[in-house]
Amino acid sequence: MNQNRRVMLKGSLAAGVVGAAVGAGLLSPKAVLAAWSKEAFEAKEVDAAMKGSMGSADTTASDKIKLKAPDIAENGAVVPVTVTSEIEGTTHMSVLVAGNNTPLTSTYVLGPTTEAYISTRVKMGKTSDVIAVVKADGKLFSTKKEVKVTIGGCGG
Amino acid sequence: MAKSIKLRAKAKDDVATVKALISHPMETGLRKDKKTGKPIPAEFIQEVVFESAGKTVLNAQWGSAISKNPFISFRFSGAKAGDSIKVSWVDNKGNSDSLDQKIK
Numbered sequence: 001m002n003q004n005r006r007v008m009l010k011g012s013l014a015a016g017v018v019g020a021a022v023g024a025g026l027l028s029p030k031a032v033l034a035a036w037s038k039e040a041f042e043a044k045e046v047d048a049a050m051k052g053s054m055g056s057a058d059t060t061a062s063d064k065i066k067l068k069a070p071d072i073a074e075n076g077a078v079v080p081v082t083v084t085s086e087i088e089g090t091t092h093m094s095v096l097v098a099g100n101n102t103p104l105t106s107t108y109v110l111g112p113t114t115e116a117y118i119s120t121r122v123k124m125g126k127t128s129d130v131i132a133v134v135k136a137d138g139k140l141f142s143t144k145k146e147v148k149v150t151i152g153g154c155g156g
Numbered sequence: 157m158a159k160s161i162k163l164r165a166k167a168k169d170d171v172a173t174v175k176a177l178i179s180h181p182m183e184t185g186l187r188k189d190k191k192t193g194k195p196i197p198a199e200f201i202q203e204v205v206f207e208s209a210g211k212t213v214l215n216a217q218w219g220s221a222i223s224k225n226p227f228i229s230f231r232f233s234g235a236k237a238g239d240s241i242k243v244s245w246v247d248n249k250g251n252s253d254s255l256d257q258k259i260k
Contacts, residue, residue, distance in 0.1 A: 036202045041219040053217075078223045097221060101186065105221035111213040114232040115171070118216075121223040123184070 041104050046096055046131065049104035053094045054135055062087065062141035067132045069147050076124040076149040083132040085116035085141075092135035093118055098144075099128025124149045161255040165241045172235030172259050174206060174213075176243055177227050184220040199249055201226065207242040208235060208259070235259055 040052025047057035068082035083093055091110055095118075096103045105122045116134070124130075124147060131144040162177040178201065185198025204216040204226075213232045237259055244254035 036217050041217075100221050102219060102221065104219050106219060107217045108230075109215040109217075111211060111215075111232065113211075113234045114213045114230060117231050119227075119229040121227050123182075123221045123223050 037107075040107070042102055043104060044102060046098050046103045049096055049102070050094070050133060050140075053104055053107045054092060054133055054140055056140060059133055059140040059142035062134075062143060065132050065134050065141060065143040067130065067143050067145050069130050069145050072148045072150065073124060074150050076126070078121050079124050079130075079147060079149075080119070080121050081130060081132075082119040083117070083134075085132075085134045085136070087116070087134060087136040087141055089136040090116035090134050094133040095120070095122060096131040096133065097122060097124050097128060098131060099126045100124065103131075160253045161243055161245075163241065163243055163255055163257050165235075165257065165259040167235045167237045167239070167259045170235065171231055171233050172208070172239070172241070173229070173231050174241065175227070175229040176204075176206075177225065178204070178245060178253075179225050180245075180247065182220065182222055182224045182226060186220075199247060201245045201247045204228065204243065204245045206230075207240075207244075208232065209239050 037052045040049055043049040043052050050057040064086040066084040069079060073079045081095055083095060085093065094107045095105045097105055108118050110116065127148045129144045129146050131142055133140060133142045160179045165172055165174045180201055181199055183196050183199040187196045189196055198220060200220040201218050205212060206214040214230055216228060239259045240256060241259050242254060242256045244252060246252040
């Protein structure tokens with residue numbers, strides 16, 4: 001089982017096939033859940049988390065990814081983050097918070113007609129970089145922004 | 157139940173903007189109960205799937221670092237008013253919920 005999961009994560013090709021299968025309604029959402037990568041989400045380091053979610057930690061910095069996040073977050077429990085990618089062929093997007101216990105917050109697999117734009121809210125334990133990773137044509141691009149947190153969002 | 161999801165989808169010029177708000181505790185498993193000192197078990201949404209007209213438009217995989225009562229917004233093209241939009245989520249405890257709606 002674990003091995004399958006790894007293999008699935010390895011190639012963007014494989015991920016594409018899964019996406020297509022979902023699109024065609026061949027897999028129920030429950031079957032898709034198998035793709036949720038425990039390793040990636042439980043990874044304690046940014047590189048390992050990237051590797052788990054995107055297949056590699058080797059990213060190219062790009063100014064074509066727009067990462068919108070506040071300079072100072074008063075409440076680390078709710079930090080609005082918006083990622084927009086202008087890179088053509090964007091298929092996957094991930095948001096990581098470098099200073100969190102487990103840096104990976106979320107991964108998004110985009111449908112063929114979906115625009116490379118995601119807006120959500122994440123938790124941040126302390127002041128650190130928010131990193132947006134984008135996969136386009138099998139290549140990885142990233143951009144980051146430091147967000148200062150005045151009250152941590154993890155732990156009481 | 158579908159009570160946990162609030163969904164708004166609007167189509168304009170072929171592009172639909174989808175906004176969803178889910179009520180969920182999103183516990184990380186790292187917090188402790190202040191009275192008893194025992195850790196509060198993790199409970200967070202792992203996957204959210206958006207489908208429109210039978211096609212998956214977004215598959216979001218979430219970890220515990222997504223805020224409580226998560227909000228997500230995205231856009232997709234090729235949509236028109238009246239198309240169906242469905243959102244479903246599953247959490248790490250196996251709980252799930254879904255909501256069917258029409259794009260306005």
